[in-house]
Amino acid sequence: MKVYEGNFLKDVVAKLLDDGYRVYAPVKEKNYHVFKVVENADEVDFDYINTRRSPKDVTFPENEVLMKYGEWVEEIPAQADKTAIVGIRPCDIQGLRLMDRVFLEDITDPYYEAKRKNLLVVGYACNEAGDYCFCTSVGLSPFKSDYADIIVTELGDKQVVEIRSEKGEAVASKFDLSDASDEDVSRKKELEQKVLSSFVRSVNTENLKERMAEAFNSDYWKEVAENCVSCGICTYLCPTCFCFDIFDDGELKGVRIRAWDSCQFPLHTLESSSHNPRREKWQRLRNRFYDKFYYMLVRKGEFYCVGCGRCIAACPVGIDIAEVINNIPSGV
Amino acid sequence: MSSVLDEPMKNPYLPYKAEIVEIRDEVKGVRPIKTFKIRLIERERFDYQSGQGCLVSVFGRGESWFTIANSPTRPDLEFSVLKTGKVTTKLHEMEVGDVVGIRGPLGRGFPLEEWKGMNIITIGGGIGQTPLRSIYQYVIDNEKDYGDLTIVYGARTSKDLCYKDELFQLKEQGYNVELSIDNPEPDWPYFVGFVPDNLKRIKPDPKDTIAITCGPPIMIKITLGVLKDLGFKENQIYTTLERRMKCGIGKCGKCKLESVYVCRDGPVFRYDELSRLLEEA
Numbered sequence: 001m002k003v004y005e006g007n008f009l010k011d012v013v014a015k016l017l018d019d020g021y022r023v024y025a026p027v028k029e030k031n032y033h034v035f036k037v038v039e040n041a042d043e044v045d046f047d048y049i050n051t052r053r054s055p056k057d058v059t060f061p062e063n064e065v066l067m068k069y070g071e072w073v074e075e076i077p078a079q080a081d082k083t084a085i086v087g088i089r090p091c092d093i094q095g096l097r098l099m100d101r102v103f104l105e106d107i108t109d110p111y112y113e114a115k116r117k118n119l120l121v122v123g124y125a126c127n128e129a130g131d132y133c134f135c136t137s138v139g140l141s142p143f144k145s146d147y148a149d150i151i152v153t154e155l156g157d158k159q160v161v162e163i164r165s166e167k168g169e170a171v172a173s174k175f176d177l178s179d180a181s182d183e184d185v186s187r188k189k190e191l192e193q194k195v196l197s198s199f200v201r202s203v204n205t206e207n208l209k210e211r212m213a214e215a216f217n218s219d220y221w222k223e224v225a226e227n228c229v230s231c232g233i234c235t236y237l238c239p240t241c242f243c244f245d246i247f248d249d250g251e252l253k254g255v256r257i258r259a260w261d262s263c264q265f266p267l268h269t270l271e272s273s274s275h276n277p278r279r280e281k282w283q284r285l286r287n288r289f290y291d292k293f294y295y296m297l298v299r300k301g302e303f304y305c306v307g308c309g310r311c312i313a314a315c316p317v318g319i320d321i322a323e324v325i326n327n328i329p330s331g332v
Numbered sequence: 333m334s335s336v337l338d339e340p341m342k343n344p345y346l347p348y349k350a351e352i353v354e355i356r357d358e359v360k361g362v363r364p365i366k367t368f369k370i371r372l373i374e375r376e377r378f379d380y381q382s383g384q385g386c387l388v389s390v391f392g393r394g395e396s397w398f399t400i401a402n403s404p405t406r407p408d409l410e411f412s413v414l415k416t417g418k419v420t421t422k423l424h425e426m427e428v429g430d431v432v433g434i435r436g437p438l439g440r441g442f443p444l445e446e447w448k449g450m451n452i453i454t455i456g457g458g459i460g461q462t463p464l465r466s467i468y469q470y471v472i473d474n475e476k477d478y479g480d481l482t483i484v485y486g487a488r489t490s491k492d493l494c495y496k497d498e499l500f501q502l503k504e505q506g507y508n509v510e511l512s513i514d515n516p517e518p519d520w521p522y523f524v525g526f527v528p529d530n531l532k533r534i535k536p537d538p539k540d541t542i543a544i545t546c547g548p549p550i551m552i553k554i555t556l557g558v559l560k561d562l563g564f565k566e567n568q569i570y571t572t573l574e575r576r577m578k579c580g581i582g583k584c585g586k587c588k589l590e591s592v593y594v595c596r597d598g599p600v601f602r603y604d605e606l607s608r609l610l611e612e613a
Contacts, residue, residue: 066345067345067346069391069392072349072431073346073347073349073391073433075343075346102583103583106581106582106596107344107581107582107583107596109344109581109583110343110344110345111345213610216610216611217610242583242585243584243585243586243588244578244579244583244584244585245578245584245586246345246394246395246578246579246584247394248391248392248393248394250392251392252392253392254391254392256345256391258579258584261584261585261586263585268576268586269575269576269586270576271574271575271576272416272417272420273416275549277575277589277611290590290610291588294590294591295588295590295591296591298590298591299591
């Protein structure tokens, strides 16, 4: 374990910019933070619990041109700039890992792969749980991540820098890091305890798969969806929602684009015969909860929810995924 | 088996260039169906299995998934297209010589190797006959490997039957082809009624038999009940599913049925694979 006297995150942003990286880092906008491509380390502000949007667009942009067409097709080379994301929280690093499993396992998605291969991940351990956070319920830690290249913990006057990969080592070696003292180690431990005790929300995942299988046909899902407006903000902000649409823009010549889509929209599954496998909004909302905690568990062996709580914070009608899961009725 | 997706350097979103070499009218009227014979331009044909599909690109309109309508033992690729959306409407306006894009073969086909030695019965309705046609052509072309072949097929009216000439010809040649239409028509010599009712009348013996059904969801549902009543086990019954599809390679989530991607894990499913799902397929 190493320590850096000063603000490693900010200094690493400056260093990476110097080295020609495209750097995504948190920027304060009005009363919230968002990951943006920055040009100067002074734009960055690390005083946040989490960003309003997840940083999934770094590897999976909201809109992306796949190819051009006219007489015939022209392949758009996948973007291959050296890129870094600095200040990403452990839940979002898990989100990145889960996205990797979707886009890189089985058939490789070349557009995603090009961006992912060139991405350096500098994580930022949490010093405080947000109002909607529940990452500890889905098996994560707010201050650890083995999937980052580097993970940084703020100790106030200095930062603990943990190197998790060769890629991370190559960058960290350019900084003057010293070995952590016993005091640094115990301060970090204390901080971790403080963080863990700051969680106010939890999800009961005990026998969840069985509970969900049993409750699938319950009217509970109609009650849960009563006020849902199918706006899709939950899927838009979710770090693990990956559904996309593909469409052509331009009649004779143009571009084929992929863009984020949402299982909450009726058009997502509407077939031209007018058949829709999830016609009702309660079926669509139920699909989201089952996808996060059941379907993807069957497919990939893990929950596709990282406990970031963004969908809770943003839902215009107050649907709370933690509450919904906890209140699944039994014996139906 | 070589497939486009087994070529590691290939971008799986990029289509092959192909040309329409023949167009046949199957059904006319307000819901017309045409069969397009398509030939790849820049490469030889690719191998595929009956039941697999392709995404056909009409640039400016998008891509649509079609199950391959002919057997891999026959030349070129055939797709039967019901005019229903923006891609299919444009396809219906296209002519011989026009260029389209093809991505495929995609998904999992029928395990025809596994079925060797078995009797085969296909039960189709309307445009759902498409994947079944690929099967019966394959079985006919490899006749010595299979037992008895029965083709059960129906549509609303005699005008809505696809592959009519081919089916009448097969019947003349002595193949067991059982046709039906939903309502009586003058001069219709065959069964009148729904496809599952025709199946009840035919009473196929489940012994050493594989049943494959494809058609409108309601027809499939009732057919499954009839097959079970006849003594067919779930692992003797296959179907193909249709969902809205975009990427075709198990990423975009459009066709996702619970943990299953219809485009990648299907579209062919054995019935016991579907009956253990929570959601109705």
